[in-house]
Amino acid sequence: MQYRRHLILLVLLSSTLHAAETPSFRNTIQPILTRYGCAMGACHGAAAGQGGFRLSLRGFDDEGDWISITRSANGRRLTMEDPARSLFLLKATKMVPHKGDKRFEVNSPEYKAIADWIAAGAPGPKADDPRIVSLEVSHPHLVTQAGKTVQLKVTAKFSDGRSEDVTRWTKYNATNASVATVDDFGLIKTTGSGEGSVSAWYLSRLALATITIPNASNVDPAAFAALKPRNFIDELTLKKLRELNIPPSVRAEDHEFLRRTFLDTIGVLPTLDETRVFLADKTADKRDRLIDSLLQRPEFVDYWSHRWSDLLLVNGDKLMPEAMWSYYNWIRRHVAANTPWDAMVRDLLTATGSTLEHGGVNFFVLNDEPTKCAETVSIAFLGTSIGCAKCHNHPMEKWTNEQYYGFANLFARVRTKNGTQADERVLFSDTQGDLVAPLTGKPPPPRPLDVTTPISMTSTEDRRIVLANWLTGADNKLFQRAIVNRVWANFFGAGLVEAVDDLRVTNAASNEELFATACAHLVQHKFDLKALMRTILQSETYQRSSVTLPENITDLRYGSHYVPRRLKAEILLDTISQVTAAPTTFKIDKRNANKGTSESYPMGFRALQLPDSNIASYFLKSFGRADRVATCECERTNEPSMAQALHIANGETLNLKLSQKDNHLDALLASKQPDAKIIEEAYLVTLTREPTEREIAKATQLLATAKPEDRRTTLEDIFWSLMGSKEFLFNH
Structure with missing residues (x-):
């Protein structure tokens, strides 16, 4: 009885078949299979399919899916003369057992569309189908x-x-x-x-x-009106905060701004003299003058060379020593010269010649295969991953499998050969050779992402030149957004889009208008990253206090207050060395050392000056340094761990630096200053602020009551407590 009713219903549904247009496999059937989960990874869209039936993930392969449905298993899934008896429909409606459960009802529009398609002979995708x-x-x-x-x-x-x-x-x-x-x-x-x-x-x-x-709390409009925007960052941040009804915190105090700006811009703490001079300065423009001075400091070059070395994977485990140094020095030269970002990237992507003479060539030595090059370039310079499109259309983005291989084919003619020197490679662009796409078995026309006109397959021009021109062009929004987001995240702890290298359409920015305006600012200043940094640092948004209000305590994205974050591994180690005046000795891995060179980097070398991530340091590893194996912000972590807590509480690094002979503590005790002055200096060099009266009273009492032979141990304990505090471990 049920089957008979089912058949009658199908006859009624199909009675207007000749009057209606035959459903398109590409534009009607495929969306149904995706919408109801049939073509998803948990079902038949898995790599191996399910139950002997395989579809492409989210229907990216129209031709292959049509063949799978109509031809595989001897065509048993469709019954053309009686669509109602088709296994394809019976399983979807659970008229017969189906592990995937019921997908839709017999009388649904989905059922009718598939039945009409089968009744029309199950036509496949056509070249002239509307797209x-x-x-x-x-x-x-x-x-x-x-x-x-x-x-x-x-x-x-x-x-x-x-x-x-x-x-x-x-x-x-x-x-x-x-x-x-x-x-x-x-x-x-x-x-x-x-x-x-x-x-x-x-x-x-x-x-x-x-x-x-918007926040439902009653917020006094004066909380917004009292703030005076310094630049477009403040204007658009306040606009968003008003929209969400989130009041901003007050301006950070001078000592907070001083410490924060030093750590975010050059990765070191201000010296004792720098702190005292800045805190004593009463002029209105002292913050601007500090910003300008930091952008010109040699430590700025150290800091940003290290940041871009993380991004570009400078790694002595992957490169020979001379090549690694060549690559790192190439980055340093560009940072020191303040090369515009687009020019620096163009120089990298079109690099040719010796790995020892042109350091940028090593980028292609590290990424020695076309698909690897394509994926690294997309993450590093477009802030988006196209890796999923290697096997199928990207499920969370617009990138297709065809676009992926067309993009990767831009790198198919990059070749290397041995140079005249030991450990030297020479890179050049060949005039032939193409990457074959597995789905079609043919080489796809090479073209940048989202570009409709491909490069001629017969052209002998270096395809990377076309790529570089497109990538760094003033109209390439993704290129602009990627670098703006990375710079923004450096100063605010999170990007306008999070994660920083996840610029998907489906991953919206916290403030899209601000993001777009910051990108326009970058283009207007010809990709001068220092100009962007200066604008960020000068903004009231950046200079806002980290002390929250009840109404903005949950805000981590919109700039109502500065969000505290733990210092990065290298910065934390360097600041511990700086405060104690006990430098760290970094040993060079013997596998990566040139013959006749020292086994250690020079005394006084800071972690941020290291060219190589392949340094044996349990401290750096525990605090989440990047290993520089893959281009991904996820390589570096700020997640807390028990190992970190033990390092601070009783770790060898901190204890040895505090007890080291002739360090800062010895200098303080030898200065014969009053105990109050010693405590004041301890606070200034660690926390960049003067101690409160209560803090001075407690600490001086500890020193005063200590036996002469215990004064140094007591001072160690005071420094240990300061350096183990959240105020020291976090930028705030």
Whole structure:
């Protein structure tokens, strides 16, 4: 009886088949298979499929999926003369046992579309099928209140000029469940204050709806009106804070700003004299003058050379010693010369010649295969990963498998050969050779991402020149966003997009208007990174206190206050050495040392001056240094651990530096200063501030009551307590 009713229903549903257009496999059937999970990784979209039936992930391979459905297993999944008996439909409606459970109902639009397609002979994808050109949501910027519901409408536009409501066949995902959730049909339910987003995916296209829910607290408008913006960063940050009803904290005190700016810009603490001079200065422009001086310091070159060495993977375990130094010195020269970022990247990507004479060539020695080059370039300079598109269309981005191999083919003719010197390689661009895409078995036309016109396959020009021109062009928004986001994260602890190298369409910026304006500022200043840094450092947003208000305590993204963060591994080790005046000795790995050279770096070498990450240091490893194996911000971690706590509480590094003979503590005791002055200096060199009366009283009492032979041990304990405090371990 059930089968008979099923057959009658199918006849009724199919009665208008000749009057209606036959459903397209590419534009109708594939979205249904994706929307209902059939083509997802947990089901038949897995690499090996499920139950002997395999589909491409999210339907990226139309031709292959059509063959799998209609031809594999002797075509048993479809019954053309009687679509209702097709296994393809019977399993989806669970008329027969199906491990994937019921996907849709017999009387659903999905069922009718598939039945009509089968009845029409299950035609495959056609070369002249209309292609989707854009996807739009009905509420791209939604401002509402907690507890409300809003129905999204998703519209797809096709190359034949047709628009279609595809709300039912779109896949949805909410990025911040504490703000809003979304169901399978695009119904948004708001849950709490803040900002979140909902992504809509259809036919490899993505659209985003941002949801803003202001804080429900009553905030005095004077909290915003009293603040005077210094530049566009302040104006657009305050605009966002007003929108979210989050009041900003007050301005940081001078000692907070001094310490913060030194650590964020050059990675060292101010000296005792620098601290005293700055705190005593009463002029209005002293902060600006400090910023300008820091940007010109030699430590600035150390700091940013180290930062870009992390990004570009300078690693003595992967390169021979001379090549490693050549690569590092190439970076240093560009940082010291303040080379515009676009020029530096262009020089890197078009590098040719000897690994010893042109350090940038080593980038291609490290990334010695076209797909590896493509993935590293996309993460390092576009802030986005295209790696998923190597096997299938990217499930969270717009990049397709075809685009991936077209991009990778730009590097297919990069070659190296032995040079005239030992350990020397010479890089050159060949005039032939192409990368074959596994899906098609053919080399794809080489072209940059999102570029419609490919490079001629017969051209003998170095393809990297075309790549570099496109990548660094003034209209390449991703290139601009990637570097702005990295610089922003350095000073604020988090990027405008987090994670820093995850610039997806589905990963919205915390302040898109600010992000776009900062990118325009970068282009206007011809990619001068110091100009961008100066603007950030001068902003009231950066100079805001880390002390929170009850109304902004949960804000970690919008700039209402400075967010404290633990010092990076290298900076923490250097500051411990600086405070104690006990330098660290860094040993060179014997495998990576040149013959006849010292086994250690020169005394006084700081961790931020090391060219190589391949240094044996349990301290640096425990505190999360980057190993420089893969281009990913995730290599460096600030996550706390028991090893870190033990290092600070009773670790060899801190204890040996405190007890080392002729260090800063010995100099203090030998100075014969009053105990109060000794304590004052201890606070100034560690915390960059003067101690409170209560702190002086307690510490001087400890020194005064200590036996003469115990004064040094007591001073060690005082320094140990200061250097183990959150105020020392965190930038704030």
